[in-house]
Amino acid sequence: MAKDGFDAITDVRGLINIPSVLALLGTGGKVDPSIKTTGSDVKGIVVNLLGITNEQDQIAIGNVNCYAPAIISTINGKQVSLPNQAALSTLAKAITPLIDEQFKTKFRVWVEENATIVQDTDGSYFASIKFRYQSLQDNYTNI
Numbered sequence: 001m002a003k004d005g006f007d008a009i010t011d012v013r014g015l016i017n018i019p020s021v022l023a024l025l026g027t028g029g030k031v032d033p034s035i036k037t038t039g040s041d042v043k044g045i046v047v048n049l050l051g052i053t054n055e056q057d058q059i060a061i062g063n064v065n066c067y068a069p070a071i072i073s074t075i076n077g078k079q080v081s082l083p084n085q086a087a088l089s090t091l092a093k094a095i096t097p098l099i100d101e102q103f104k105t106k107f108r109v110w111v112e113e114n115a116t117i118v119q120d121t122d123g124s125y126f127a128s129i130k131f132r133y134q135s136l137q138d139n140y141t142n143i
Contacts, residue, residue: 002054002058002137003052003058003107003135003137004052005049005051005052005060006033007135008049008052008060008062008107008133008135009033009034009047009048009049009062010033011104011106011107011109011133011135012047012062012064012099012109012131012133013031013033013047015098015099015102015109016031016045016047016064016095016098016099017031018098020094021045021094021095021098024043024090024091024094025042025043025044025045025091026042026043027042028042029042029043029044029045030044030045031044031045031046031047032044032045032046032047033046033047033048034046034047034048034049035048036065036067036120038067040067040069040070040122040123040124041069042067042069043066043067043068043069043087043091044066044067045064045065045066045067045091045095046063046064046065046067046126047062047063047064047065048062048063048065049061049062049133050062050063052133055137056136056137057134057136057137058134058135058136058137059132059133059134060132060133060134060135061112061130061131061132061133062130062131062133063128063129063130063131064095064099064128064129064131065118065126065127065128065129066088066091066092066095066115066126066127066128066129067120067124067125067126068083068084068087068088068091068125068126069084069087069124070082070083070084070123070124070125071083071084081123081124081125082125083117083119083125084125085117088115088117088125088126088127089115089127091127092114092115092127092129095129096111096114096115096129099111099129099131100131106135107133107134107135108133108134108135109131109132109133109134110131110132111129111130111131112130112131112132113129113130114129115127115128115129116128
């Protein structure tokens with residue numbers, strides 16, 4: 001059966017929406033599909049997808065974004081927001097083996113690019129892990 005972006009996100013999210021990861025997120029933290037629904041003061045994870053092909057061998061590229069509250073520091077008398085390197089590293093290192101080289105019955109997923117820190121539009125920071133997803137359509141009719 002053909003998969004769409006919703007299915008791919010559900011598959012990858014299912015690999016990481018587990019008790020050990022939720023414990024790292026703490027109170028209020030969760031693993032969201034597509035967009036972040038927690039505030040910038042709460043750890044969270046978002047699984048999103050950039051698209052999925054509609055061929056027999058379906059390929060998708062997506063991201064697992066791990067959020068942690070920024071650290072507020074004073075530099076030269078000004079308050080600045082800095083990434084919480086320790087928290088982001090802990091989350092990324094916990095997530096990476098859960099999505100790298102996973103060969104399941106209906107899909108495969110592996111890490112394409114290791115975590116890098118990015119600043120979001122709201123000023124918060126996240127560690128972004130790029131993954132590749134693959135699924136085989138068993139009802140492909142466009143041959």
